[in-house]
Amino acid sequence: MGRMADKVALVTGGAGGLGGATARRMAEAGAKVVIADLADEQGRALAQEIGAGYEPLDVTSEGSWARVVEAVDRRHGRIDVLVNGAGIEGDFVNGSPETTTLELWRKVLAVNLDGTFLGCKHVLPVMKRAGKGAIVNISSMASYLGTPVNVAYGASKAGVQQLTKSIAVAGSRGGMKIRCNSVHPGVIRTRMLDEIYRQIGQVANVSAAEAEQMSLRQVPFGEVGEPDDVAWLILYLACDESKYVTGSEFMVDGGWHLVDAR
Ligand SMILES: NC(=O)c1ccc[n+]([C@@H]2O[C@H](COP(=O)([O-])OP(=O)(O)OC[C@H]3O[C@@H](n4cnc5c(N)ncnc54)[C@H](O)[C@@H]3O)[C@@H](O)[C@H]2O)c1
Secondary structure, eight states: OOTTTTOEEEEETTTSHHHHHHHHHHHHTTOEEEEEESOHHHHHHHHHHHTOEEEEOOTTOHHHHHHHHHHHHHHHSOOOEEEEOOOOOOOSSSBSTTTOOHHHHHHHHIIIIIHHHHHHHHHHHHHHHHTEEEEEEEOOGGGTSOOTTBHHHHHHHHHHHHHHHHHHHHTTGGGOEEEEEEEEEOSBOSHHHHHHHHHHHHHHTSOHHHHHHHHHTTOTTOSOBOHHHHHHHHHHHHSGGGTTOOSOEEEESTTGGGSOOO
16 A cells, blocks of 8 residues: 555646656555646646546636536545645746836736635635645745845745645644645756746856856755655655644755855
């Protein structure tokens, strides 16, 4: 029996780097995985490869969430695990406090924070029926740091960090054991990270590879992490091995948080 035998797991951003790795590890561990994403083609392809289900989802839309949660609940009769992994990087070129347009600010907050809130909101009633469940929210190391070149992203991830604690307390009321934890990756090799290095390189007038080397000076391990480095942690937080863990924050960052970044 796998670590997630028979658990029903809904993974948003499951067509992407971290969500995709998480979906794979969960499927291998015996979970019935449903990938949900905007990127239908990649999402369906991965779902087929790993024997998962797929649901089109725009995390910013409450109606979209209601439809997906209802569909998964109808098919499987419950949802044991929600991974809020969908996210966008914002803008490292025009993202300072003075250059961030209200439109950009709202876009980043809508996906990263509203999307996570709506997922928690719609899955909680389903988990309440069982009296237990596990929600894992992907925040970022950016939630701990000033992010002066991308203010919307940092604010959205700090919001996810705090929301996680409120959900954890709400999920423990009346004897319930609905756990909620946040994961804070540093720099992990995905499409998003490649795009971030491209943008930082553009601003600094260096190549993306040089931007990467500059950023790795802040990371004691001196290298970028792999999606599985995050996926294994999420797997732990999703399965019963972590049954006494809730409202906690977990960094996966090669030691970045140990370094004075001033
Ligand atoms: N890669 C890193 O270094 C890193 C570091 C810290 C935090 N994160 C966070 O991890 C999460 C996953 O990022 P990733 O690196 O895998 O990036 P990614 O771009 O590979 O994956 C993000 C996924 O989210 C989906 N998505 C975007 N908007 C959506 C929407 N409105 N509705 C549904 N799906 C949507 C995309 O289609 C994509 O599949 C994000 O929240 C990101 O902020 C990543």
